[in-house]
Amino acid sequence: MLRAVYNIHWKQHISNKELYGDLPRLSEKIRERRTRFAGHCFRSKCEPVANLINWAPKHGTRNPGRPPLTYVDVLKQDTGLEASDLGTAMQDRRIWRAVVVRENHPK
Numbered sequence: 001m002l003r004a005v006y007n008i009h010w011k012q013h014i015s016n017k018e019l020y021g022d023l024p025r026l027s028e029k030i031r032e033r034r035t036r037f038a039g040h041c042f043r044s045k046c047e048p049v050a051n052l053i054n055w056a057p058k059h060g061t062r063n064p065g066r067p068p069l070t071y072v073d074v075l076k077q078d079t080g081l082e083a084s085d086l087g088t089a090m091q092d093r094r095i096w097r098a099v100v101v102r103e104n105h106p107k
Helices: 016-020 026-043 071-079 083-091 093-100
Strands: none
Touching: 026 071, 026 083, 026 093, 071 083, 083 093
């Protein structure tokens, strides 16, 4: 998309590192916004969505193949925290902000 904005033809052989430079990765921006929104929803106790943030299915079996991720699984991947620690971290805004803006998270 950025190549179209800068009017760079595919024959010009400009690398992605050259093109994007110091711009943040899109996946990192999505991770940051997703975790920020989860903390916001978790702290708003008057809304029903606060109960759904830490919901995990406790019954049934998953279909064969790649198991679908729950929202808690995605938050665990994004933050590197265990499911039991997510609620505690989300309660304290200062701690959660430090988790959200962490620049280099391990995969």
